Amino acid sequence: MTGSVPVVDLEGVTRVFEGTPPVEALKATDLVINRGDYLAIVGPSGSGKSTMLHLLGLLDSPTAGTYRLDGIDTSDLSEKERAGVRSARIGFVFQSFHLLGHRSNVENVMLAEIYRPGSRQGRRERAIAALEQVGLGHRLDAFPTTLSGGERQRVAVARALVGEPSLLLADEPTGNLDSHTSAQILDLFDHLHAAGLTLAVITHDDDVSERAARRVRIRDGVVTAEAVSDA
Amino acid sequence: MPEPVVPGETDLSFLDERDSIPRSHLSAFDMLSEATTALTARPARTLLTALGTILGVAALVATLGLAKTAGNQIVSRFDELEATSVVVRPPRNQPGSNPNSEQQQVSAIPWDAGDRLQRLNGVVAAGTKSDVAVGEALARSIPIIDPLGQSEFQIPVIAVSPGLFDAVRTQLQTGRVFDDGHNARGDNVAVLGPGAARRLNVNQVDTSPAIFLGENTLAVIGIIADVSREPELLNAIIVPDGYARERFALERPAEVQVEVAIGAAELIGSQASIALSPNDPSLVRVSLPPSPRRVRSSVQSDVNALFLVLGGVSLLVGAIGIANVTLVSVLERTGEIGLRRALGATRMHVARQFLFESAALGALAGLLGTSLGILTVVAVSANRSWTPILDAWLPFAAPVLGAAIGLLAGTYPAWKASATEPIAALRSGA
Ligand SMILES: Nc1ncnc2c1ncn2[C@@H]1O[C@H](COP(=O)(O)OP(=O)(O)OP(=O)(O)O)[C@@H](O)[C@H]1O
Ligand SMILES: [Mg+2]
Numbered sequence: 001m002t003g004s005v006p007v008v009d010l011e012g013v014t015r016v017f018e019g020t021p022p023v024e025a026l027k028a029t030d031l032v033i034n035r036g037d038y039l040a041i042v043g044p045s046g047s048g049k050s051t052m053l054h055l056l057g058l059l060d061s062p063t064a065g066t067y068r069l070d071g072i073d074t075s076d077l078s079e080k081e082r083a084g085v086r087s088a089r090i091g092f093v094f095q096s097f098h099l100l101g102h103r104s105n106v107e108n109v110m111l112a113e114i115y116r117p118g119s120r121q122g123r124r125e126r127a128i129a130a131l132e133q134v135g136l137g138h139r140l141d142a143f144p145t146t147l148s149g150g151e152r153q154r155v156a157v158a159r160a161l162v163g164e165p166s167l168l169l170a171d172e173p174t175g176n177l178d179s180h181t182s183a184q185i186l187d188l189f190d191h192l193h194a195a196g197l198t199l200a201v202i203t204h205d206d207d208v209s210e211r212a213a214r215r216v217r218i219r220d221g222v223v224t225a226e227a228v229s230d231a
Numbered sequence: 232m233p234e235p236v237v238p239g240e241t242d243l244s245f246l247d248e249r250d251s252i253p254r255s256h257l258s259a260f261d262m263l264s265e266a267t268t269a270l271t272a273r274p275a276r277t278l279l280t281a282l283g284t285i286l287g288v289a290a291l292v293a294t295l296g297l298a299k300t301a302g303n304q305i306v307s308r309f310d311e312l313e314a315t316s317v318v319v320r321p322p323r324n325q326p327g328s329n330p331n332s333e334q335q336q337v338s339a340i341p342w343d344a345g346d347r348l349q350r351l352n353g354v355v356a357a358g359t360k361s362d363v364a365v366g367e368a369l370a371r372s373i374p375i376i377d378p379l380g381q382s383e384f385q386i387p388v389i390a391v392s393p394g395l396f397d398a399v400r401t402q403l404q405t406g407r408v409f410d411d412g413h414n415a416r417g418d419n420v421a422v423l424g425p426g427a428a429r430r431l432n433v434n435q436v437d438t439s440p441a442i443f444l445g446e447n448t449l450a451v452i453g454i455i456a457d458v459s460r461e462p463e464l465l466n467a468i469i470v471p472d473g474y475a476r477e478r479f480a481l482e483r484p485a486e487v488q489v490e491v492a493i494g495a496a497e498l499i500g501s502q503a504s505i506a507l508s509p510n511d512p513s514l515v516r517v518s519l520p521p522s523p524r525r526v527r528s529s530v531q532s533d534v535n536a537l538f539l540v541l542g543g544v545s546l547l548v549g550a551i552g553i554a555n556v557t558l559v560s561v562l563e564r565t566g567e568i569g570l571r572r573a574l575g576a577t578r579m580h581v582a583r584q585f586l587f588e589s590a591a592l593g594a595l596a597g598l599l600g601t602s603l604g605i606l607t608v609v610a611v612s613a614n615r616s617w618t619p620i621l622d623a624w625l626p627f628a629a630p631v632l633g634a635a636i637g638l639l640a641g642t643y644p645a646w647k648a649s650a651t652e653p654i655a656a657l658r659s660g661a
Binding site for chain 2: 054083087167
């Protein structure tokens with residue numbers, strides 16, 4: 001992949017939910033996220049932040065406009081290909097962690113690769129490396145239920161990191177955490193950003209958005225770029 | 232060495248862009264280990280879910296196994312002796328007809344009944360047999376009365392045709408039985424049952440010792456050791472039909488004993504009356520052995536039908552159980568489904584995973600049920616000292632049946648899981 005191709009390239013992307021009346025959750029949006037960007041998406045509740053993230057993560061399709069991910073036009077992908085791109089290029093971090101309680105941390109992280117063809121070889125090693133990267137190398141075989149919220153979110157981040165995704169998408173990653181553990185996760189994001197990872201983080205927490213290099217604000221489905229405060 | 236030229240390996244670069252797009256894939260190994268992990272995460276719940284199917288399969292296997300075992304039991308107990316015996320007698324007096332009328336009293340069985348039946352295919356041996364009314368005549372072995380002990384006895388006399396000896400499977404102790412010649416001539420010869428021989432104090436026949444029956448003298452030519460049928464022969468003086476007709480005015484044979492080949496009883500039964508009384512077959516009555524096949528099949532089909540229905544019902548209940556719990560677990564695992572979709576699962580992958588889980592659960596239930604069923608068969612057999620018998624295919628077919636039930640039960644939940652929208656699922660929390 002050439003460096004000139006942006007990771008995310010939205011052109012007039014719109015998402016309208018059917019209904020009476022139809023909800024225009026995201027109005028024609030142009031947005032580019034370059035490799036190595038750290039973007040914060042902020043906005044009040046119901047403004048369309050999650051809608052944006054689902055579109056970016058290929059969990060949802062725009063009703064109009066084009067979305068190129070790593071230069072691939074996502075509109076003419078089959079379901080298998082969309083799922084494949086999701087698996088290989090995108091890492092998700094959710095507010096509620098979404099870890100499986102009956103599996104150890106390393107097994108949870110290994111789950112990231114089971115939909116990737118030919119990934120069985122070295123899967124455990126990569127999962128261990130990812131857990132070490134988030135500072136949980138000592139809790140490999142513990143179960144998520146025995147971890148603190150911050151530790152759980154770090155396991156989830158490790159799962160998102162396996163296989164070096166092009167884009168890490170996080171929806172309110174600190175929403176369930178106190179300010180101290182939030183800071184730990186944000187430190188981790190800074191660290192990953194410094195290492196070259198591209199991040200898009202949804203938040204309505206100023207502390208979170210201030211860490212980001214770039215910030216866009218959504219209000220009633222309209223995206224506007226914001227000047228970044230000096231952080 | 233020059234590099235081998237692979238045909239078609241020319242310019243495919245136009246495909247490169249398309250090929251670089253990763254495609255989601257779930258390997259069979261991963262699907263298997265995912266299902267195993269899911270099923271072993273909560274073993275107690277897994278077992279309870281499978282319980283209905285376990286019991287259903289166990290009931291089916293036990294039913295089929297016990298039917299087979301009991302069926303074999305009936306076969307091995309199957310009385311070969313009884314099954315090969317056919318007896319022809321005159322009909323019983325019909326109510327309403329005059330019991331004294333000439334026609335009813337006279338047996339329609341001819342003297343050559345044994346020979347006639349012998350000609351039928353499937354008859355091994357046949358002979359007539361009649362009790363002889365000897366009146367007051369007592370039997371003794373020496374002409375002089377021994378004053379010291381009883382030497383005259385009331386011994387039954389039975390007239391037979393030579394074929395009868397084979398028809399009742401006679402084993403001789405010594406001497407021989409009489410033949411058609413003796414019979415035709417009405418010779419005064421006798422064969423003694425072992426009981427009669429003992430009482431008459433006859434133990435060898437080399438000299439054809441004489442016995443006396445009232446005024447009549449009989450030469451003993453053989454002593455019987457045993458018979459398989461008609462045990463009264465063992466205590467009797469057995470004389471040829473011809474002799475009894477001449478001396479004791481025996482009018483007609485009382486019955487015909489027929490030994491038939493195994494399985495021929497019914498056929499012979501239908502032919503015997505015509506062979507013996509072609510003008511009016513109703514004048515003879517043929518007694519057939521109970522058909523063991525029929526007995527067995529009626530017992531078996533009753534029992535089988537009941538238990539197969541029970542097994543079927545519990546399988547149905549088991550399938551509903553699996554469907555129900557799988558559906559609940561789909562709802563419980565909505566978050567997991569959303570996560571899997573985010574991690575790259577397609578709808579198909581999600582459906583396949585749930586389908587495979589329930590099929591594996593069904594197969595497991597089938598396996599456990601089969602074991603339980605076999606255990607039941609063995610336990611019941613041990614209790615009744617039977618030999619447990621099982622169709623070889625059964626232990627293999629039952630887990631397959633279980634898997635099929637699981638598959639069927641998992642269809643709707645799997646479809647439901649695959650229809651779960653990832654966005655909604657992810658919103659539902661962990
Ligand atoms: N499936 C849907 N059908 C109809 N309307 C929807 C659907 N999903 C979202 N919306 C609407 O789209 C708008 C944007 O929703 P979205 O979830 O993106 O908000 P958000 O910015 O993430 O809010 P929050 O901060 O509360 O998570 C809302 O008005 C919402 O009601
Ligand atoms: Mg939201």
